[in-house]
Amino acid sequence: MTDYADREPFELVQPIILLVDREEPAGADHGIAAVALASVQAFMRDPENPAWPVWAAGAFAKSVRRADAKMFAKVLAAHPEHVLSQVGGASAAGLPPMPAQELPKLLAKLQVSGTQLPEGDPLPDAPLRIMLNASLKMSTGKSAAQAAHALFAWLIEAGQGSVDAWADAGFPLTVRQLDLTAFVAGQRSASGPVIQDAGRTEIEPGSTTAYVVAVLPRS
CATH class of the missing domain: 3.40.1490.10 (Bit1)
Known part of the structure; x- marks a missing residue:
C-alpha cells in the first residue's frame, strides 16, 4: 500500500x-x-x-x-x-x-511501507520535544511522518522569536514515545496542534498521533 x-x-x-x-x-x-x-x-x-x-x-x-x-x-x-x-x-x-x-x-521506486529501524539509544532531552502516541504501534516510517506533521504545524504557528531561538541553538530536537495515558495528559502542554491522522495507512482515521512541546522564548 x-x-x-x-x-x-x-x-x-x-x-x-x-x-x-x-x-x-x-x-x-x-x-x-x-x-x-x-x-x-x-x-x-x-x-x-x-x-x-x-x-x-x-x-x-x-x-x-x-x-x-x-x-x-x-x-x-x-x-x-x-x-x-x-x-x-x-x-x-x-x-x-x-x-x-x-x-x-x-x-x-523507493519503498514506503514497512520502514522499521531498531530501537537504539534514546535521544537526549531538548527544549523542543516531539511526543508520539506509542500505543498506536506505528512503524518507524509512519511515526516519522507524524512527527514531521507535528513539527511543521508547530513551525507555522510559532512566533518568529521561538523559531529563531530554535534555529540559533542549532535546531535541538528530541522524540518521546508515550503510553496512551501520558500522551493524552501531555496534550494540555502542547505548543501546537495535536495531529490526527487521515488513516490512509497503518492506523484508524482520526487517531491522535503526535504533538510538540516547546520550551523556547516567545516572540
Whole structure:
C-alpha cells in the first residue's frame, strides 16, 4: 500500500528520504527526528517556493521513503535542492512538495511501507520535544511522518522569536514515545496542534498521533 493511495492525482506531497543503512542502521528515534527536521528545514531553506502554500493549504501530505546508502547518495546527487538533516547517526533528505503521481522515477521506486529501524539509544532531552502516541504501534516510517506533521504545524504557528531561538541553538530536537495515558495528559502542554491522522495507512482515521512541546522564548 502506498502512502498516496486514494489521493487526488495532482495532490502535492513532500518527499523525505530516510537513510536506512544495511550494516549500521540508526536508532528509530534518531531516524524519526531526522525526518521531522528535514521536513521543516526544506521549507526554511526556500520558503518562497510557490509549492509550499498550495501544499500547506491541503493535508501537509508527506511521503517518507527509505534508501540504503547507495541509493541515498544517488538521491542527493539527483536532487541538489535537497536539505540534508542529521540527528545522531541518522540522516534524512527533505525536498519541496511535488505532485504525488509525478514523483521522479528515482524517488518513486523507493519503498514506503514497512520502514522499521531498531530501537537504539534514546535521544537526549531538548527544549523542543516531539511526543508520539506509542500505543498506536506505528512503524518507524509512519511515526516519522507524524512527527514531521507535528513539527511543521508547530513551525507555522510559532512566533518568529521561538523559531529563531530554535534555529540559533542549532535546531535541538528530541522524540518521546508515550503510553496512551501520558500522551493524552501531555496534550494540555502542547505548543501546537495535536495531529490526527487521515488513516490512509497503518492506523484508524482520526487517531491522535503526535504533538510538540516547546520550551523556547516567545516572540
